[in-house]
Amino acid sequence: MIVTLMILMPAVVGILCLLPVGTKNMFRTAVTGSLISTAVAVYCCIPPLRGETIDTVIWYVDELSAFFLMITAVISMLAVLYSKDYLLVEREEHRLSSKELRSFYFTLLLFIAAMLLTFAVKSAALTWIGIGITTLISAFLVGLYKDEHATEAAWKYIMLCSVGITLALFGIAMLYTASSGVIPGDASLEWPSLVANAANLNPVFMKFAAVFFIIGLGTKAGLAPMHYWLPDAHSQAPSPVSGLMSGVLLNCAMYGIMRFYIISEVVNPGFAKTLLLVFGLLSILVATAFILVSKDIKRMLAYSSVENMGLISIALGIGTPLALFGALFLVLAHSISKPLMFFCSGNMTQAYGTRAMSEIRGVTGKMRFTGLSTTAGALAVAGAPPFPLFTGELILLFAAINSGMYVLAGVLIILLAIIFAGLTRSIFPMLSGNTNKKVSERRSVTRKISILALVIGALFVGLFMPASVENVLLDMVTILSGGLP
Amino acid sequence: MESILTSNLIDIFAVCMLLASVLAMATTRMHPLIRLFLIQSIFQAAFEFTVAYSQDEPHIYIMAVMTFVIKVLVIPKMLYYIMDRIKVTDKLVLSVGVPGSMLLSAALIMLSYFVSEPLVATLATAERNTLVLSFSIMLISISMMATRRKAVSEVVGLLMAENGLFLGAIALSNGMPFIVELGAFFDVLMAVIIVGIFAFRINKSFDSVDDTLLRRMREE
Numbered sequence: 113m114i115v116t117l118m119i120l121m122p123a124v125v126g127i128l129c130l131l132p133v134g135t136k137n138m139f140r141t142a143v144t145g146s147l148i149s150t151a152v153a154v155y156c157c158i159p160p161l162r163g164e165t166i167d168t169v170i171w172y173v174d175e176l177s178a179f180f181l182m183i184t185a186v187i188s189m190l191a192v193l194y195s196k197d198y199l200l201v202e203r204e205e206h207r208l209s210s211k212e213l214r215s216f217y218f219t220l221l222l223f224i225a226a227m228l229l230t231f232a233v234k235s236a237a238l239t240w241i242g243i244g245i246t247t248l249i250s251a252f253l254v255g256l257y258k259d260e261h262a263t264e265a266a267w268k269y270i271m272l273c274s275v276g277i278t279l280a281l282f283g284i285a286m287l288y289t290a291s292s293g294v295i296p297g298d299a300s301l302e303w304p305s306l307v308a309n310a311a312n313l314n315p316v317f318m319k320f321a322a323v324f325f326i327i328g329l330g331t332k333a334g335l336a337p338m339h340y341w342l343p344d345a346h347s348q349a350p351s352p353v354s355g356l357m358s359g360v361l362l363n364c365a366m367y368g369i370m371r372f373y374i375i376s377e378v379v380n381p382g383f384a385k386t387l388l389l390v391f392g393l394l395s396i397l398v399a400t401a402f403i404l405v406s407k408d409i410k411r412m413l414a415y416s417s418v419e420n421m422g423l424i425s426i427a428l429g430i431g432t433p434l435a436l437f438g439a440l441f442l443v444l445a446h447s448i449s450k451p452l453m454f455f456c457s458g459n460m461t462q463a464y465g466t467r468a469m470s471e472i473r474g475v476t477g478k479m480r481f482t483g484l485s486t487t488a489g490a491l492a493v494a495g496a497p498p499f500p501l502f503t504g505e506l507i508l509l510f511a512a513i514n515s516g517m518y519v520l521a522g523v524l525i526i527l528l529a530i531i532f533a534g535l536t537r538s539i540f541p542m543l544s545g546n547t548n549k550k551v552s553e554r555r556s557v558t559r560k561i562s563i564l565a566l567v568i569g570a571l572f573v574g575l576f577m578p579a580s581v582e583n584v585l586l587d588m589v590t591i592l593s594g595g596l597p
Numbered sequence: 598m599e600s601i602l603t604s605n606l607i608d609i610f611a612v613c614m615l616l617a618s619v620l621a622m623a624t625t626r627m628h629p630l631i632r633l634f635l636i637q638s639i640f641q642a643a644f645e646f647t648v649a650y651s652q653d654e655p656h657i658y659i660m661a662v663m664t665f666v667i668k669v670l671v672i673p674k675m676l677y678y679i680m681d682r683i684k685v686t687d688k689l690v691l692s693v694g695v696p697g698s699m700l701l702s703a704a705l706i707m708l709s710y711f712v713s714e715p716l717v718a719t720l721a722t723a724e725r726n727t728l729v730l731s732f733s734i735m736l737i738s739i740s741m742m743a744t745r746r747k748a749v750s751e752v753v754g755l756l757m758a759e760n761g762l763f764l765g766a767i768a769l770s771n772g773m774p775f776i777v778e779l780g781a782f783f784d785v786l787m788a789v790i791i792v793g794i795f796a797f798r799i800n801k802s803f804d805s806v807d808d809t810l811l812r813r814m815r816e817e
Contacts, residue, residue, distance in 0.1 A: 237773070241780040248787050255795060263798045270795070271751055274788050275739060278758050281781055282735070285766035288773050301774060316715050 114156045115171040118181075119228045121149035122188075126221030135203070135210050139196050142217045143558070146192040146224075153185035153228065161584050172234035172304060175587045179440070180231045180367050183447045184360045188224040190562040194455050195220070195352035197556035201462050202350070207257060216256060220353065223249045230364045236301045239368050240277070240284055243332060246364055247273045253353045254345045265341075265348035272341040276331025280368070283325030287372075290317035303371050307594065310378035318379040325372050326387050333365035335391040335425060336398040339418050343402070346414035347467070351458025354410060355451030358417045363443060366424060370439075370592060373428055378594050389429030393523070395422030400527050403534040408467045409457045412538060413450065416493055419531055420446040420501075426524070427508050428592075432515050436589045438507035444573060445500035449492035452566035456486040459559065460542065463551040469538050473545035479553040483543050485563045490539040492570045494532045500574040603651035610644035611730045611764060613637075615706075618737045618757055622698040626687050627749050631676045634753050634760075638668035641760050645767060654771050660778055664763070667782055672756065672789055679793045680749060690746040698744065705736040720769075727768035734761030748799065752792050759785055 125145030129138050160166055160178035173181065199216065202208045208216070226249055230242030247270065255266030284301070290313045291300045299305040306313075331338035346354045369388075376384040399419035406412035420442065427439035457467075459482040464472045476483030492499035505528055512521040617637035624630050642665040649657035693701065709732035717725045735758050742754035759781070766773050 235774075235776075237777040237780065240777070241784075244780065244784045248784070248791060251791055251795075255798070258798055260799075263795055267748070267792075267795050267799065270788065270791060271742070271755065274755055274784075275742065275758065277784065278735075278755070278762055281777070282762050282765060284777065285762070285769060285773055288766075288777075289769040292770050298774070301777075314719070316719060320716060 114152070115166060115168075115173060115232050118149065118153045118156045118185075119225050119232060121152055121225075122146065122221045122228070123225040125149060126218045126225070129217040129221065130214055135213060138214060138217065139200075142192055142221070143196055146189045146221070149224075150185045150189040153181060157182045157185075163587065167234070167304070170234055170238070171232050172302070173232055174591060175584055176367075176370070176591050177231045179584065179588060180363055180443075181228060183363065183444065184224070184227050184231065187359050187447055187451055188227070188356060190455075190565055191352045191356045191451065192220065192224075193558045194355070194458070194562040195350070196558045197554060198350065198352055198458055198462065198559070201554065212256070216253070216350075219249055219252045220356075223253060223356075227360060227364055231367060234302045234304070236284055236287060236303060236306070236371070239303075239371065240280060243280070243329070243364055243368060244277050246361060247277060247332065250349075250353075250357060250361065253357075254349045256350055256353075257348070261344075262348040265344035269341045269345040272338070273332055276328045276338065278328070279324050279331070280328030283321045283323075283328055283372075286317050286321035286324060287375075290314040290321060306375050307378075310375045310594065313375070313379050315379050318376055319383055322372070322376045322380065322384045322387065326369060326384060326391070329365040329368045329372075330391055330425075331365075333362050333369065333425075334395070334418050334421050336395040336418060336422070339395065339398065342418060343411045343414040346417065347408055347410035351410070351454050351461065354413075354458075355454035358414065358454060359447040359451040362417060362421055363447060366421065366443065369425070370428065374592060374594050377431065385429045385431050387429075388425040389520075392422040392424075392426035392429055393520075395419065395425070396524070396527050396531075400530050400534070403531055403538075406538070407469060409461065409469050409472070409538075409542075410454070410467055412469070412535070413453055413457065413493065416531070416535065417446070417450055420450070423505065423508060426520075427511065430508075430511050430515055430517065430520075431593075432511055433589050433593060434507065434514060435511035436592045437585055438504055438511055439592075440585055440588055441500065441507060442504035445504045445570075448566055448570045448573060449489065449499060449501055452485070452563065452570060453489035453493045455559070455563050455566070456482055456489045459554070459563075460486070463554075464547075464549060469542055472542040472547075474543075474547040476543045478547065478551045481553055481560060481563075485567055486539065486543060488567045488570070490536060492574075494535040494539075495528065496532070498574045499570050503574060600651070603647055606647045607644060607651070608726055610640045610647065611727045611768075613640040614644070614760065614764060615730045615734055615737075618734045618741075618761070619699070619702045621753065621757065622702050622737060622741055623695050625689050625691065625695065627680060627689060627747065628677075628687060630689070630750060630753050631673055631680070634676075634756055635669055635673040637757060637760055638664060638673075641763065642669060644764065648767055648771070652771055656775055657767065657771065659775075660763075660767075663778075663782055667786060668756070668760070672786070675789055675793060676749060676752065679796050683796055683799075689750055691744060692746060693744040698741075701740060701744075702733075702737050705740065706733045709733040709736060724768045728765055731761045731765030731768060734758070734764065748792070748796055752789065755788070756785065 128141050157178040160173045166173040226245040251266045251270040255262050294312045334342040373384050395418050399415045402415040424439050424442050427435045461467050495501040614637050617633050621633045642661050645661035709729050713729050738754045738757035742751045
């Protein structure tokens with residue numbers, strides 16, 4: 113019941129935003145609505161995080177789902193908050209009409225509802241449908257500016273992701289074939305019953321299912337070599353949406369992969385792991401190369417997302433409890449630090465009117481708040497202590513060394529060092545220096561709140577690990593390794 | 598009600614679907630391409646009808662009807678409408694020529710026999726063939742998306758891949774749960790609608806819907 117409410121809330125608020133009540137009121141509706149729906153989501157997620165799984169006919173929220181739901185709800189609320197002033201500027205500078213603003217909020221909130229749906233459903237089929245819907249809806253957000261670049265990006269996004277989703281559907285068909293003889297009736301595609309009966313599934317079918325499912329959803333998660341849509345889509349979308357797509361949407365596909373990974377590892381131990389290791393390493397290699405040559409700040413950040421997804425899938429690929437802990441920690445770290453950096457870059461690109469990093473100089477002098485928060489964001493995204501990405505990467509490296517993968521650990525250290533150098537080399541020069549352009553900080557409370565919340569969140573996760581959080585993460589590790597918590 | 602006749606019919610329809618895909622690789626114009634998709638969908642509907650009849654599965658009858666309505670009647674109409682409105686040149690731009698595409702298709706069909714070898718051992722004969730055909734259709738359609746440089750041809754490639762997928766799903770397990778099938782149809786339909794919207798937009802800001810556009814945005 114509460115789960116239904118949690119998913120319907122954003123959708124209802126989205127519809128309310130379409131009412132013709134003036135731009136100011138629309139902003140108010142969107143912000144208040146998303147605050148309330150996040151409160152509902154958090155309220156809904158607390159019992160599962162304490163270990164009381166919600167298990168009804170359609171919904172299934174255990175700790176793993178609740179973890180992703182929490183991240184989604186909180187980050188999307190901050191994105192809505194940040195988007196308020198961002199879009200106001202776009203409106204004032206006549207890049208968007210007020211009609212487009214309305215449809216933007218409508219789509220954005222529907223998009224959030226679809227993401228929540230993906231994590232809360234019980235059946236693999238519904239998870240797939242959720243991921244499909246997020247693609248269709250977010251294509252409009254990518255193509256919001258109706259210029260040629262945005263349209264191209266949206267086109268590429270919908271085409272490549274549709275292929276990915278088709279392949280994932282074939283994976284589901286295979287999964288269904290493997291399970292329909294073992295699990296009777298409607299339960300044959302439900303995640304909990306699949307896990308419970310995993311040992312009896314046909315291993316050959318499950319191998320095919322794993323290949324199709326991981327390649328298909330890997331496309332959506334931005335794993336190389338299927339990542340071509342990602343830099344375009346993430347750079348062409350408006351900054352709040354970029355943050356949401358990087359920080360949360362990629363998680364949707366990763367969540368699907370994780371759920372499938374649990375089953376696949378019981379049936380064919382090591383098969384999904386190998387696949388994920390290969391794709392993960394490829395992603396990091398590709399990301400390293402492109403981070404070094406990117407000239408556009410949002411494209412560079414998008415490649416950094418490819419890198420992070422690669423790290424998470426490598427962690428899944430190693431698959432020891434420590435590595436799985438690292439995977440979940442990396443999910444959390446990425447979901448906080450990437451939106452932070454995208455929001456900061458949104459401030460800068462709007463003030464300077466360009467995304468080319470060579471044309472942005474002297475941010476700290478002109479925009480004190482943005483300069484400071486970008487410093488934090490850059491360190492967070494590049495993976496410097498005390499930010500959580502550093503801890504996550506460290507856990508991953510330890511896990512690799514502990515399981516005897518010395519070559520992998522060595523390669524990772526080198527690549528991560530190059531990425532760190534590449535990101536900081538491009539971001540820090542923007543902060544210092546001088547510019548002739550007339551730029552100034554926007555006086556906006558909502559922007560500051562959303563950015564500050566992310567900085568504080570990142571610092572908190574990076575520095576402290578309360579026992580309760582640790583227990584939740586450990587329980588999720590148990591779920592990921594195929595047990596019941 | 599399974600008889601030699603129905604199992605032969607199932608095979609024939611499935612093979613015809615593959616033929617449509619291979620012919621699509623050989624076309625250099627867009628209108629015939631859409632027509633081939635239409636023909637493939639007719640065969641798919643026929644295939645589903647025969648399976649439904651021989652297995653006595655009511656929900657596959659519904660699928661057959663839905664395939665016919667959506668993929669034979671609605672989507673080709675929409676594609677023609679889009680083509681007419683945006684006034685593109687009918688010619689396709691091939692990055693791999695027709696002979697090359699034919700060789701590629703042949704190679705992909707052999708590849709699908711090769712990869713489905715371990716699966717095939719566990720299946721009955723009729724399912725075996727359809728599964729391999731479904732793999733081939735998917736692979737050929739996706740490679741068609743990769744080697745044809747027009748927006749509409751990419752959409753047709755995607756739709757044909759979806760047809761191949763349904764063929765495989767029905768061959769393996771008499772279709773999937775109804776909700777998945779509904780979702781898949783919805784997904785296809787929405788994708789075509791959205792693609793249509795973007796095609797209009799592209800048409801506004803470019804001279805033609807030319808899919809060099811999918812290859813333009815690269816790092817400089």
